[in-house]
Amino acid sequence: xxxxxxxxxxxxxxxxxxxxxxxxxxxxxxxxxxxxxxxxxxxxxxxxxxxxxxxxxxxxxxxxxxxxxxxxxxxxxxxxxxxxxxxxxxxxxxxxxxxxxxxxxxxxxxxxxxxxxxxxxxxxxxxxxxxxxxxxxxxxxxxxxxxxxxxxxxxxxxxxxxxxxxxxxxxxxxxxxxxxxxxxxxxxxxxxxxxxxxxxxxxxxxxxxxxxxxxxxxxxxxxxxxxxxxxxxxxxxxxxxxxxxxxxxxxxxxxxxxxxxxxxxxxxxxxxxxxxxxxxxxxxxxxxxxxxxxxxxxxxxxxxxxxxxxxxxxxxxxxxxxxxxxxxxxxxxxxxxxxxxxxxxxxxxxxxxxxxxxxxxxxxxxxxxxxxxxxxxxxxxx
Amino acid sequence: xxxxxxxxxxxxxxxxxxxxxxxxxxxxxxxxxxxxxxxxxxxxxxxxxxxxxxxxxxxxxxxxxxxxxxxxxxxxxxxxxxxxxxxxxxxxxxxxxxxxxxxxxxxxxxxxxxxxxxxxxxxxxxxxxxxxxxxxxxxxxxxxxxxxxxxxxxxxxxxxxxxxxxxxxxxxxxxxxxxxxxxxxxxxxxxxxxxxxxxxxxxxxxxxxxxxxxxxxxxxxxxxxxxxxxxxxxxxxxxxxxxxxxxxxxxxxxxxxxxxxxxxxxxxxxxxxxxxxxxxxxxxxxxxxxxxxxxxxxxxxxxxxxxxxxxxxxxxxxxxxxxxxxxxxxxxxxxxxxxxxxxxxxxxxxxxxxxxxxxxxxxxxxxxxxxxxxxxxxxxxx
Numbered sequence: 181x182x183x184x185x186x187x188x189x190x191x192x193x194x195x196x197x198x199x200x201x202x203x204x205x206x207x208x209x210x211x212x213x214x215x216x217x218x219x220x221x222x223x224x225x226x227x228x229x230x231x232x233x234x235x236x237x238x239x240x241x242x243x244x245x246x247x248x249x250x251x252x253x254x255x256x257x258x259x260x261x262x263x264x265x266x267x268x269x270x271x272x273x274x275x276x277x278x279x280x281x282x283x284x285x286x287x288x289x290x291x292x293x294x295x296x297x298x299x300x301x302x303x304x305x306x307x308x309x310x311x312x313x314x315x316x317x318x319x320x321x322x323x324x325x326x327x328x329x330x331x332x333x334x335x336x337x338x339x340x341x342x343x344x345x346x347x348x349x350x351x352x353x354x355x356x357x358x359x360x361x362x363x364x365x366x367x368x369x370x371x372x373x374x375x376x377x378x379x380x381x382x383x384x385x386x387x388x389x390x391x392x393x394x395x396x397x398x399x400x401x402x403x404x405x406x407x408x409x410x411x412x413x414x415x416x417x418x419x420x421x422x423x424x425x426x427x428x429x430x431x432x433x434x435x436x437x438x439x440x441x442x443x444x445x446x447x448x449x450x451x452x453x454x455x456x457x458x459x460x461x462x463x464x465x466x467x468x469x470x471x472x473x474x475x476x477x478x479x480x481x482x483x484x485x486x487x488x489x490x491x492x493x494x495x496x497x498x499x500x501x502x503x504x505x506x507x508x509x510x511x512x513x514x515x516x517x518x519x520x521x522x523x524x525x526x527x528x529x530x531x532x533x534x535x536x537x538x539x540x541x542x543x544x545x546x547x548x549x550x551x552x553x554x555x556x557x558x559x560x561x562x
Numbered sequence: 563x564x565x566x567x568x569x570x571x572x573x574x575x576x577x578x579x580x581x582x583x584x585x586x587x588x589x590x591x592x593x594x595x596x597x598x599x600x601x602x603x604x605x606x607x608x609x610x611x612x613x614x615x616x617x618x619x620x621x622x623x624x625x626x627x628x629x630x631x632x633x634x635x636x637x638x639x640x641x642x643x644x645x646x647x648x649x650x651x652x653x654x655x656x657x658x659x660x661x662x663x664x665x666x667x668x669x670x671x672x673x674x675x676x677x678x679x680x681x682x683x684x685x686x687x688x689x690x691x692x693x694x695x696x697x698x699x700x701x702x703x704x705x706x707x708x709x710x711x712x713x714x715x716x717x718x719x720x721x722x723x724x725x726x727x728x729x730x731x732x733x734x735x736x737x738x739x740x741x742x743x744x745x746x747x748x749x750x751x752x753x754x755x756x757x758x759x760x761x762x763x764x765x766x767x768x769x770x771x772x773x774x775x776x777x778x779x780x781x782x783x784x785x786x787x788x789x790x791x792x793x794x795x796x797x798x799x800x801x802x803x804x805x806x807x808x809x810x811x812x813x814x815x816x817x818x819x820x821x822x823x824x825x826x827x828x829x830x831x832x833x834x835x836x837x838x839x840x841x842x843x844x845x846x847x848x849x850x851x852x853x854x855x856x857x858x859x860x861x862x863x864x865x866x867x868x869x870x871x872x873x874x875x876x877x878x879x880x881x882x883x884x885x886x887x888x889x890x891x892x893x894x895x896x897x898x899x900x901x902x903x904x905x906x907x908x909x910x911x912x913x914x915x916x917x918x919x920x921x922x923x924x925x926x927x928x929x930x931x932x933x934x935x936x937x938x939x940x941x942x943x944x
């Protein structure tokens with residue numbers, strides 16, 4: 181019962197052969213071996229390319245997976261929210277960088293509480309002089325200067341300075357202001373990661389990298405130290421070596437992959453060379469209709485912002501449709517036998533980051549066995 | 563720090579005048595007064611109509627709100643998942659009914675553990691003879707018969723028996739089988755709740771009610787006791803009194819309402835007579851673009867399966883668009899001043915149930931003050 185409270189109802193299955201097929205559903209599964217191969221493959225790429233890794237924890241929200249990435253050579257972890265950063269620092273992960281501006285009074289107060297704790301490197305982006313001034317003021321009051329990276333929007337326009345002049349002005353100000361230390365420039369092209377054709381992705385990414393290279397060169401020419409240039413994602417991780425602009429890569433989804441990337445592999449588009457490592461195990465709970473069965477995996481366990489889940493195991497050739505908060509519709513191919521009540525159906529996750537955020541636990545599987553359960557430590561943390 | 567661990571970073575604001583505008587964002591807000599008025603209005607309707615209430619906890623996943631509903635006269639609470647039911651029974655909520663079939667071995671084992679605990683009434687739906695047999699076998703082993711309701715799909719086809727004959731056969735079997743006690747029939751028309759025009763909603767709901775009335779009458783004529791006929795939702799809560807089929811209503815969304823219902827009110831369609839009580843407070847975190855600002859409310863804090871959030875306060879006339887996992891795009895009307903960095907923007911939630919499921923806490927507000935924080939107890943519980 182204690183294990184059920186801390187690790188959920190499947191804790192009793194850990195280490196039992198064949199337990200993967202017996203899990204209480206819906207359950208988020210991570211294939212440990214595929215995960216480790218993905219982490220090793222990205223580490224090998226970075227080593228060969230001579231670039232550092234600071235993978236993005238927004239994908240997995242897990243201190244355990246962050247630790248695996250650090251053990252494979254990553255110099256730190258990116259976080260999208262302050263709450264993720266609090267979890268990672270608490271777990272002893274070094275080099276935590278917060279990739280979204282922290283601007284409100286409550287967020288700056290929490291950031292200073294985190295900064296006051298022992299940590300090996302903590303940095304945050306800035307994209308506006310008012311925010312820089314507020315952070316510097318708070319850091320002066322705390323008596324501990326804060327590392328900042330200036331954020332450049334890179335055409336996405338979500339956060340970041342809009343142009344070269346704004347980046348240069350803010351970088352100079354970060355250097356001149358008492359309380360902040362300029363550590364570098366961040367530029368993440370979130371809008372490019374899912375462009376399906378590699379040639380278009382490449383040409384657009386390289387155009388952005390040209391702008392970024394110009395910014396960095398001008399700052400360095402002006403005597404401003406820019407040790408870090410941070411950016412890229414799983415869709416563009418291998419484009420920069422040609423341009424040699426980034427000092428580190430913020431790749432996230434490569435650890436898991438998802439339906440988008442799987443589809444790219446299936447239809448011959450150029451998908452990144454990583455394996456699908458993340459699944460959701462669901463079960464058939466109603467079989468009274470013709471042509472389909474109802475599962476217990478609905479929109480409270482799969483993200484709905486992207487494609488639908490892909491059926492991976494348990495019902496070959498079937499298609500998934502959302503069927504409400506707690507149910508999925510498993511549409512069977514013509515003539516296929518209907519899986520029986522209780523049958524387990526494993527699905528590849530649609531957009532992996534928000535799917536993970538719907539689950540409390542990773543059920544770590546290897547082959548047919550559950551081998552561990554890891555909490556999704558930073559789930560829902562803002 | 564203890565409060566931050568248990569009630570999140572806003573615990574220090576409880577009871578402070580003006581604190582609503584100072585909250586750490588993104589924060590799920592529930593307007594306590596509107597919530598209480600909604601609960602009272604539905605209770606008054608049920609009293610007048612001579613029907614009982616067993617509101618659906620899938621909407622709020624909160625033992626506190628369930629308790630308010632019970633105090634206002636509800637005879638129990640519906641739950642979509644076994645995990646929700648575990649939370650509600652633990653909190654001492656009586657009359658917990660599970661509205662989805664529980665068919666897998668792990669679920670039946672957990673159901674029996676719950677059933678073995680002291681509780682005032684626990685029931686579950688069945689829609690298949692194999693599941694009925696499995697439940698009866700488990701209940702016999704536990705030495706404590708289980709209350710069941712036979713589920714009738716009512717045209718939705720998600721769960722439930724497909725036709726009258728199947729309902730009648732399963733009901734007879736539930737009576738005849740040692741280990742189960744037939745308590746009644748459930749029929750929830752999830753497919754009808756959001757039909758926008760009341761006349762169409764009404765005619766389709768009444769057609770389903772005719773079928774349901776026929777089923778119940780035939781069972782009663784055959785000497786089978788059917789004390790409970792459970793169904794309806796916020797979109798059809800007031801249609802049944804004309805038909806007098808249901809003994810109790812499973813209404814859920816009326817406590818909060820959401821963008822769909824707000825839109826119905828705005829464009830003159832016939833929306834249920836309840837108030838919007840649920841919001842998400844977000845903050846402006848980047849202002850470097852023309853015509854829009856970026857907020858800290860993205861698809862990890864708003865459900866994406868329905869409409870987009872409506873901007874309720876802080877940026878009059880603005881529209882919201884999703885802008886990634888952690889960000890929203892606040893599109894300003896032409897010529898409108900841009901809200902400053904850090905400005906709070908409150909949004910009406912899109913589909914309320916899955917939005918609540920993305921949050922750990924209700925920030926309970928009254929006027930301009932935070933007055934309490936309630937955990938979303940059953941968030942993510944399967």
